[in-house]
Amino acid sequence: MRAKAKLYPKEAARLLREKPGVREAVTGATLHFERNRLRAYGEVSIGAWRERAKAVKDHVLSHLDHYLELAERRLRENGVQVHWAETLEDAHRVLREVVQRHGVRRAVKAKSMLTEELGVNPLLESLGVEVYETDLGEYLIQLLGEPPSHIVGPAIHLSLEEIQRLFHERFGTPLDAPPEALAQVARKVLREAFLTAELGISGANFLVAETGTLALMENEGNIRLSTSLPKVHVAFVGIEKLLPRFQDLALFLPLTARAATGQRLATFVSLIQGPAREGEEGPEEVHVVLVDNGRTALLADPEAWETLRCLRCGACLNACPVYRQTGGHPYGYVYSGPIGAVLDPGLLSLEEAYPLPYASSLCGACLEACPVLIPIPKLLLTWRHRAVAEGLTPSWEKAAMKAFRKVMESPALYRLFSKALRGLPLPQDLLPLLRAWTEGRGPLKPSPKPFHELWKEVERGG
Ligand code: SF4
Numbered sequence: 001m002r003a004k005a006k007l008y009p010k011e012a013a014r015l016l017r018e019k020p021g022v023r024e025a026v027t028g029a030t031l032h033f034e035r036n037r038l039r040a041y042g043e044v045s046i047g048a049w050r051e052r053a054k055a056v057k058d059h060v061l062s063h064l065d066h067y068l069e070l071a072e073r074r075l076r077e078n079g080v081q082v083h084w085a086e087t088l089e090d091a092h093r094v095l096r097e098v099v100q101r102h103g104v105r106r107a108v109k110a111k112s113m114l115t116e117e118l119g120v121n122p123l124l125e126s127l128g129v130e131v132y133e134t135d136l137g138e139y140l141i142q143l144l145g146e147p148p149s150h151i152v153g154p155a156i157h158l159s160l161e162e163i164q165r166l167f168h169e170r171f172g173t174p175l176d177a178p179p180e181a182l183a184q185v186a187r188k189v190l191r192e193a194f195l196t197a198e199l200g201i202s203g204a205n206f207l208v209a210e211t212g213t214l215a216l217m218e219n220e221g222n223i224r225l226s227t228s229l230p231k232v233h234v235a236f237v238g239i240e241k242l243l244p245r246f247q248d249l250a251l252f253l254p255l256t257a258r259a260a261t262g263q264r265l266a267t268f269v270s271l272i273q274g275p276a277r278e279g280e281e282g283p284e285e286v287h288v289v290l291v292d293n294g295r296t297a298l299l300a301d302p303e304a305w306e307t308l309r310c311l312r313c314g315a316c317l318n319a320c321p322v323y324r325q326t327g328g329h330p331y332g333y334v335y336s337g338p339i340g341a342v343l344d345p346g347l348l349s350l351e352e353a354y355p356l357p358y359a360s361s362l363c364g365a366c367l368e369a370c371p372v373l374i375p376i377p378k379l380l381l382t383w384r385h386r387a388v389a390e391g392l393t394p395s396w397e398k399a400a401m402k403a404f405r406k407v408m409e410s411p412a413l414y415r416l417f418s419k420a421l422r423g424l425p426l427p428q429d430l431l432p433l434l435r436a437w438t439e440g441r442g443p444l445k446p447s448p449k450p451f452h453e454l455w456k457e458v459e460r461g462g
Pocket of ligand 1: 313366369371
């Protein structure tokens with residue numbers, strides 16, 4: 001997928017101006033997820049769960065070569081065809097070969113952020129394959145020709161009215177059709193697709209190295225159908241998705257569900273162990289594509305590698321007051337919100353993803369929410385420091401920071417400026433831009449005396 005992260009500030013402003021309903025829809029949905037997460041975290045010893053999960057992921061990431069080779073061996077023993085994709089083009093080549101060898105005309109696809117990253121749908125379409133997103137939210141945005149707005153809830157930015165209008169135009173349903181009726185229409189279309197598709201495509205929440213097991217979580221049952229009805233299943237798996245042992249799933253499945261939606265466990269968990277054996281129903285061929293696409297380079301980055309612990313649960317998006325204003329589209333790349341702000345510069349380049357590390361108030365809510373304790377605020381600062389060092393920040397900001405530093409380093413200058421500024425009109429009275437910022441807040445009123453004078457009085461016993 002081509003990144004348009006550079007346009008973030010403009011796109012965010014445009015969306016707020018032109019689609020004010022998005023803010024309401026995203027805020028409502030994320031606060032709902034957030035309440036559920038807090039309740040679900042409160043039911044267990046969440047501190048110990050998170051520490052344990054972090055330790056397991058850190059262990060895997062620091063022994064990734066070993067676990068990848070083990071996973072490959074186990075997958076092959078299970079009858080799975082394993083492919084390595086260092087780049088997006090490698091992943092495309094694998095998929096193209098499968099499509100051509102099997103003469104695929106129709107594919108069903110389970111929701112997967114990695115397949116968005118790889119641009120799987122445009123590739124399939126260019127090969128003449130009719131592809132159906134089978135997660136209801138993904139199906140909606142596919143009909144609209146939009147990318148997902150959220151890792152877990154791709155269509156959370158849509159209102160019921162927008163969906164009713166979409167279905168009215170596409171399927172002729174009444175404009176006031178209730179959600180149940182709309183779901184029935186989608187179900188009918190997708191059922192037909194499940195039964196006729198030659199190819200099923202998925203990602204994976206986890207790949208267990210010890211047993212070569214793919215673990216997939218969902219609530220709609222569409223992943224189970226996508227991976228079991230077509231005769232060929234291709235799973236794209238990021239190399240960071242490994243877990244060492246089967247028993248690790250006992251921690252990671254409920255932890256991810258609690259973080260993502262506040263559920264104790266996802267409604268459906270599929271554990272895929274290879275193609276169907278004699279007497280079993282299921283795909284005749286299973287392919288696992290182990291995708292790097294920038295992950296090894298990120299792992300080698302001593303300041304940013306922790307990003308790879310991410311479970312793609314979306315909890316940091318739900319907790320983020322900045323993401324909540326716009327949803328994911330203005331971020332201009334697959335991964336949005338706090339995790340996008342630190343992952344995108346790592347997967348793309350800082351230059352390509354430049355303004356994203358600034359899309360945060362640094363309030364720390366993302367770290368509070370993250371089930372694997374990714375230090376997102378610290379990572380945001382790392383990328384910001386690098387942006388300054390690489391000269392990506394605007395020149396007015398550099399000049400302002402230089403001047404600020406000069407003043408802060410000199411007590412005499414500091415006193416002079418704090419005295420002089422006190423006599424000037426308040427900034428919100430001068431600049432309309434600042435007025436917009438201060439509108440919803442109390443007036444900025446400096447105290448009659450600066451702090452250093454007050455402190456002197458305290459020292460004198462005043
Ligand atoms: S950074 Fe943490 S909270 Fe955000 S999606 Fe990844 S695992 Fe979930």
